[in-house]
Amino acid sequence: MTLPDAEQLIAALTEQIRPHVTADTAMVGIHTGGVWLAKRLHAALGLSKPLGVMDVAFYRDDYGKKGLHPNPRKSEIPFDVAGAPIILVDDVLYTGRTTRAALNELFDYGRPARVDLAVLVDRGGRELPVAPRFVAHTLETPLAPTDSLQLEEAGEGALTLRLIHA
Amino acid sequence: MLNPQLTKDGKLAHLLTLEGLPKSILTEILDIAAPFTEVAEREVKKLPLLRGKSVFNVFFENSTRTRTTFEIAAKRLSADVINLNVSTSSTSKGETLLDTVDNLCAMGADMFVMRHASSGAPYLLAQHLRATGRDHISVVNAGDGRHAHPTQGLLDMYTIRHYKKDFTNLTVAVVGDVLHSRVARSEIAALTTLGVPEVRVIGPKTLLPTDVERMGVRVFHDMREGLKGVDVVMMLRLQNERMQGALLPSSQEYFKVWGLTPEKLALAKPDAIVMHPGPMNRGIEIDSAVADGGNAVILPQVTFGIAVRMAVMSMLAGH
Numbered sequence: 001m002t003l004p005d006a007e008q009l010i011a012a013l014t015e016q017i018r019p020h021v022t023a024d025t026a027m028v029g030i031h032t033g034g035v036w037l038a039k040r041l042h043a044a045l046g047l048s049k050p051l052g053v054m055d056v057a058f059y060r061d062d063y064g065k066k067g068l069h070p071n072p073r074k075s076e077i078p079f080d081v082a083g084a085p086i087i088l089v090d091d092v093l094y095t096g097r098t099t100r101a102a103l104n105e106l107f108d109y110g111r112p113a114r115v116d117l118a119v120l121v122d123r124g125g126r127e128l129p130v131a132p133r134f135v136a137h138t139l140e141t142p143l144a145p146t147d148s149l150q151l152e153e154a155g156e157g158a159l160t161l162r163l164i165h166a
Numbered sequence: 167m168l169n170p171q172l173t174k175d176g177k178l179a180h181l182l183t184l185e186g187l188p189k190s191i192l193t194e195i196l197d198i199a200a201p202f203t204e205v206a207e208r209e210v211k212k213l214p215l216l217r218g219k220s221v222f223n224v225f226f227e228n229s230t231r232t233r234t235t236f237e238i239a240a241k242r243l244s245a246d247v248i249n250l251n252v253s254t255s256s257t258s259k260g261e262t263l264l265d266t267v268d269n270l271c272a273m274g275a276d277m278f279v280m281r282h283a284s285s286g287a288p289y290l291l292a293q294h295l296r297a298t299g300r301d302h303i304s305v306v307n308a309g310d311g312r313h314a315h316p317t318q319g320l321l322d323m324y325t326i327r328h329y330k331k332d333f334t335n336l337t338v339a340v341v342g343d344v345l346h347s348r349v350a351r352s353e354i355a356a357l358t359t360l361g362v363p364e365v366r367v368i369g370p371k372t373l374l375p376t377d378v379e380r381m382g383v384r385v386f387h388d389m390r391e392g393l394k395g396v397d398v399v400m401m402l403r404l405q406n407e408r409m410q411g412a413l414l415p416s417s418q419e420y421f422k423v424w425g426l427t428p429e430k431l432a433l434a435k436p437d438a439i440v441m442h443p444g445p446m447n448r449g450i451e452i453d454s455a456v457a458d459g460g461n462a463v464i465l466p467q468v469t470f471g472i473a474v475r476m477a478v479m480s481m482l483a484g485h
Contacts, residue, residue: 055201058213058480067177067484068215070194074201082209108210 003161006151009120009136010037010159014044016134017087017118021045024113026084028052030102031073033091033151036159037120041089049084052077059101075105082110087134091151093119096130121161123149170292178481180292180305183314185355192359195477196324202473205242215480216245219276223249224266225308226282231444231468232308232318236279239475243483245277263287264294271300277482278305285311285348304482306475312348317478318443319352321471323360325463326398328470329439333357339366339392339434340383342402342424342451343373349443350402354381368392370424372414389424393433399461401426401442404451417450427453431461439463 026049029038035053042051057072088102099117106112118134124142143149146166154160169186173179178191205211221240225233233249240247252266267278280288288307295303309315323333330336338357344350344367357365358381367374367383378385386392393399404420414420431440440452440462448454456462 058201058215063215063484068198068480071197072201074204076204104214108208108212110209 001163003149003163004121004137006120006154006159006161009161010040010044013118013120013134013136014041016136017041018045020116021047022085023048024085025049025087026052026079026081027087027089028054028077028102028106030088030090030098031055034089036151036153037091038089040159041087041118050078052079052086054102054105056098056101056105059105061097061101077106077109080110081106081112083113084110086112086115087118088115089118091120092149093117093122093130093132093135094125094149096126096128099130100128120151121149170289170296178478179301180288180307181316181478181482182288182292182305182307183355184316184319184352184359185314187359189359189361192320192323192356195320195474195481196327198481199320199324199470199473199477202242202476203470205476206469206472212242212244213476214244216240216243216483219245219483220274221245221247221277221279221479222270222275223247223279223308224252224270224281225250226252226263226280226287227309228253229281229309232281232315235468235471236306236308236317236475239472239479240277240279242472243476243479245479245483248273248275263290267291267294271295271303275303277303277479279308280305280310281308282310285313287311306478306482309348312346313351315348315352315443317471317475318349319356320478321467321474322349322353322400322441322443323356324470324474325441325467326439328466329463330397333360333362336362336397337364337366337395338362338398338400339368339386339396340400340402341368341389341392341426343404344369344378344402345373345375346405347402350400351381353400354383358382366392366396368424370414389430390433393430396434397438399426399431399434399438399440401440401446401452403443403445404447417447421450421453425449425451425453426456428455428459431456431459437461441467444468 027038027042029035054075055073057069116133119132120136122135122138148164151159152162171180171182237247287310288305292305340350365383368386368389442464
């Protein structure tokens with residue numbers, strides 16, 4: 001399978017989101033790929049509120065089975081969540097469990113006006129009722145559960161998609 | 167022998183002492199604690215990690231700060247917390263430690279946080295749980311006799327790392343009543359494991375253990391000499407309640423020779439930090455001018471203690 005070019009997808013995603021941006025729009029990226037992507041979108045869209053970042057390690061539903069994920073990072077939401085329209089950004093949408101965890105964490109900061117999900121690639125395989133509002137690319141055939149699709153840094157600020165077969 | 171604190175695959179099963187814990191686990195605890203510090207700034211100061219778990223704080227010895235910070239840590243992780251002040255309860259009616267524990271297990275305990283006046287009591291508890299096939303229940307030592315106070319040692323390491331960034335270029339002085347101090351033992355073990363090149367112990371001969379050099383420290387019986395050029399001053403509390411017989415002439419005398427005054431602190435590096443595990447005896451081991459001064463990080467220690475205890479509990483409950 002040939003993967004689409006991440007840079008082209010980022011440009012397309014930016015234009016999808018742009019008409020819906022208001023002066024109040026805030027953005028939160030989910031570690032790690034989602035933060036890289038969010039930084040790009042945040043700059044391209046010229047959002048005035050500072051970018052938020054979240055590591056959902058403490059909200060994951062597999063903690064009871066797998067324990068704590070190693071190296072959790074600090075979540076930082078440098079704007080008032082209460083009443084804010086928020087675009088939640090992740091690189092790849094899969095089961096929807098990360099999105100669920102991110103929503104739970106976000107609501108512990110306050111009650112947002114609305115939350116929209118923006119992702120670069122929807123790889124299929126949803127296990128929860130989660131749907132993105134903005135999506136740059138949807139895989140026609142969902143990936144196998146053993147496959148891993150992720151965003152990677154390609155140097156000089158560029159991003160690229162990588163598929164790993166287990 | 168199997169390290170009773172670790173699971174077969176090398177993860178933390180209980181936290182009993184910092185002695186013998188590998189550097190990788192100490193560092194992992196400090197790394198995990200860092201993001202927990204941010205929870206205190208949220209509207210909802212809670213994370214769901216220990217939701218549905220019951221944490222029993224079993225204190226056979228009095229404590230306010232340690233018990234409270236353990237309670238806050240467990241509650242911020244959404245656990246149900248049950249506080250038992252056992253010194254005023256069943257044991258005074260003759261129940262043994264293990265019978266008390268078995269009863270609490272029957273009430274559905276998932277974790278014990280235990281303080282006991284006897285060194286080794288938390289080990290006994292951990293062994294008992296393993297021997298009776300209750301490996302899923304973890305034990306955190308909240309201070310046992312003169313032996314260990316691992317979470318205090320860890321929060322002290324977190325504090326040092328927060329202010330000094332790197333352990334491998336520091337000179338650290340532990341000052342005062344080392345003989346009776348479980349805090350000092352945990353601190354020295356952790357400092358050594360984390361690669362601090364020079365750990366000094368400063369105190370009167372009567373308040374230092376006879377074999378203190380074997381802990382890998384430089385011993386000073388002159389406080390001014392010992393404080394010269396240090397980066398970190400870790401004060402210890404003078405533990406009057408554990409002293410039998412006349413180890414000291416008087417507390418005024420002690421303050422004169424071993425109390426940390428601004429004048430003595432001036433011998434340390436200008437940016438040295440001053441730590442104290444609490445509760446402080448002002449005017450005995452530490453001058454108020456130092457305790458409230460710009461070098462003191464005693465209150466941040468308390469705040470970091472919550473995050474460090476959250477890290478330990480979330481590692482144990484997920485093992």
